[in-house]
Amino acid sequence: MMLGRDALHSRSYARKYKKRSKIFLWLAGILFLLGILFSWWVTDKSPLVIKHVEVVGARALSVSSIQDVAQNELQHRYLMWHVGNAILAPRKRIEEQLKEKFSLIKTVDVEVKGISNLEISIEEYESTYLICSQTDPSRCYLADGTGYVFAPAILSEETRAYIRFNVTFGDEVVGSRVISRNNFEKIILFKEALADSGLSVQEITVVSDQEVKLRIIEGANIVIDMQSNIDEMLGNFLLLLAEETEKNSSREVFLENTEYIDVRHGNKVFYKARGENAL
Structure with a gap:
């Protein structure tokens, strides 16, 4: 009688183990696919690549000079990933570089707009x-x-x-x-x-x-x-x-x-x- 119970318990455990293994394999497969998808989305071939940099608020400063600083930062890579996209765009880094290079900037805010646009809003110091x-x-x-x-x-x-x-x-x-x-x-x-x-x-x-x-x-x-x-x-x-x-x-x-x-x-x-x- 005890042997019968042990056999039933063993078969039940085997079914649960098999079910858990399938779930684990499914999750591993999904994560693998997501990893591949993420890696593709952050390459320089992705539709999320920043294509346009818009500057708002510049008066005395050159818009093209501000854009050049941003574009330079967008060319960098983080390990194998291209950061010049809507997901990894180094917004804080761009803000820091702009304030360091242009003393005329009082405040700066960098935001991703849509899937491929970067907007840089600046406020210049007012000469008094x-x-x-x-x-x-x-x-x-x-x-x-x-x-x-x-x-x-x-x-x-x-x-x-x-x-x-x-x-x-x-x-x-x-x-x-x-x-x-x-x-x-x-x-x-x-x-x-x-x-x-x-x-x-x-x-x-x-x-x-x-x-x-x-x-x-x-x-x-x-x-x-x-x-x-x-x-x-x-x-x-x-x-x-x-x-x-x-x-x-x-x-x-x-x-x-x-x-x-x-x-x-x-x-x-x-x-x-x-x-x-x-x-």
Whole structure:
């Protein structure tokens, strides 16, 4: 009786083993076919090969130069597989290479569109200010609205129209801030407050981390202190301007004939007329 049960158990086990073997073979076959299919899809003969690279958002940058960088990365291989396709396209690598090669790029995003198109969307830094060396006035760089320096500047009629910052800095400038962000924001705040009062700043000289001179179009320099309260300095300046306007009947006349106005000393404001001693 026991032998009969053992025989039945043995036949049952054999059937289960045979069934599992078939399932395993089926799975192995499917995986093998999928492997072959995947290998074909990522070859340079696949319909998924990237055929077009579209660049969106480029203004100052050359579209063809951006496309060349992307195409170069798409020619690489990963082991036996061609990466220039919709599956393995090295999007992050392309983004990194573009930001490394083009300092004008602020942000970049690479996406696969459809089965054979690559779209590169970029945002360029916007030139707002000119940052120039005090020791070499011809050595200038472009900066955005936050003071971030992103590219060398070619001095032209267009770039000379930007507000110019005269600063002392070292050799490595691009990709950095030669003026601390906190000080830069204070300077711009004072500049904009002057603009609200109808005065346009033409040039800004950063003498030190503490002393800054803003030259307005009329020619006068306004000397401010980075450690002092911006509103108080502005208030004292406008008070002096109002008093002197009454004396001169025109604030333009006063400003044109004034070399500098120093508002760094609390409620005391010192100014110097051109060719005279400080008052």
